[in-house]
Amino acid sequence: MYVTLDEVLKELKTLLRPEQFNDYCPNGLQVEGRSSVRRIVSGVTASQALIDRAIAAEADLILVHHGYFWRGEDAAVTGIKKSRIHSLLTHDISLLAYHLPLDAHAELGNNAQLGKLLGFSTTGDIGKQNNHSIGLTGEVAEPCSGVQLAMLLESKLGRAPLHIAASDREIGTVAWCTGGAQNYIELAVKAGVDAYITGEISEQTVHIARETGIHFFAAGHHATERYGVQAVAAHLATRFGLEHQFIDIDNPV
Numbered sequence: 273m274y275v276t277l278d279e280v281l282k283e284l285k286t287l288l289r290p291e292q293f294n295d296y297c298p299n300g301l302q303v304e305g306r307s308s309v310r311r312i313v314s315g316v317t318a319s320q321a322l323i324d325r326a327i328a329a330e331a332d333l334i335l336v337h338h339g340y341f342w343r344g345e346d347a348a349v350t351g352i353k354k355s356r357i358h359s360l361l362t363h364d365i366s367l368l369a370y371h372l373p374l375d376a377h378a379e380l381g382n383n384a385q386l387g388k389l390l391g392f393s394t395t396g397d398i399g400k401q402n403n404h405s406i407g408l409t410g411e412v413a414e415p416c417s418g419v420q421l422a423m424l425l426e427s428k429l430g431r432a433p434l435h436i437a438a439s440d441r442e443i444g445t446v447a448w449c450t451g452g453a454q455n456y457i458e459l460a461v462k463a464g465v466d467a468y469i470t471g472e473i474s475e476q477t478v479h480i481a482r483e484t485g486i487h488f489f490a491a492g493h494h495a496t497e498r499y500g501v502q503a504v505a506a507h508l509a510t511r512f513g514l515e516h517q518f519i520d521i522d523n524p525v
C-alpha cells in the first residue's frame with residue numbers, strides 16, 4: 273500500500289497536535305523526501321547510523337524522537353549535519369521528528385508506553401506544561417524493594433539502571449519521565465511517590481535523592497525513549513497499511 277506524505281503528516285498532526293507545544297525543535301517534517309510512502313523506519317535519534325540502516329531497508333520515511341535543528345545550535349548545515357541531510361536528500365527519504373508531542377501523548381507517547389511496558393497503572397502526573405503532562409505517577413503492579421524494581425527495569429529495557437538507593441522503603445508508588453528528566457526529581461518528591469525513574473542522572477541528583485529519601489533510577493535516555501516512536505509508527509502502519517520497522521541503534525546513555 274502507498275499513501276502520500278501529506279496524508280501521513282495530516283494524520284500525525286491530528287494525533288500529536290504539535291501546534292500545542294512550545295518545543296526546542298521543529299516538530300513534523302524536517303527534511304522532505306518523496307511524496308509517496310510505503311515503508312517507514314522508526315528510531316530514537318536521526319543519527320547517521322540510523323539513516324544508513326534506513327537506506328539499506330529502502331525506507332521512504334524515517335520517524336524519530338530526536339531530529340535536527342535544536343534551539344540554540346548553529347543553524348548552518350555543515351559537518352555531520354551536512355552528511356546526514358545529504359544522505360536523506362540523495363535517497364529522497366523524509367525525516368519526521370516529534371519531540372515533546374511524542375513524550376506527552378496519553379496513549380502512544382513515551383511516558384505512557386514506558387508505564388505500560390513496566391506494568392504500572394497511571395494515577396496522575398508530576399506536572400504540566402502547556403496543559404500536557406511532563407511525567408506520570410502511578411503504582412507498581414506489586415509492591416517491591418528497590419533491588420526488585422532495578423531488576424524489572426533491567427529485564428524490560430535490556431540494560432541495568434543506575435539505582436540510587438536513598439532509603440530501604442518499599443516501593444508502591446512511582447513517578448516516571450523518559451529521557452533526560454533528572455531535574456524533575458523534586459516534582460516526584462512533591463508528588464509523594466516512593467521512586468522516580470528517568471533516563472539520565474546528574475551529580476546533584478544523587479544528593480537530592482539521598483536528602484529526600486526517594487529511590488532514584490537512571491534507566492537510560494535512549495532505553496526509555498524507544499517506545500513512543502514505535503507505537504506511533506505502528507499506528508501509521510495499521511492506519512494506512514504500510515510496512516514498518518523499528519531500528520534500534522545501540523546507545524549506552
Ligand SMILES: [Zn+2]
Binds near residue numbers: 450452
Ligand atoms: Zn530525549
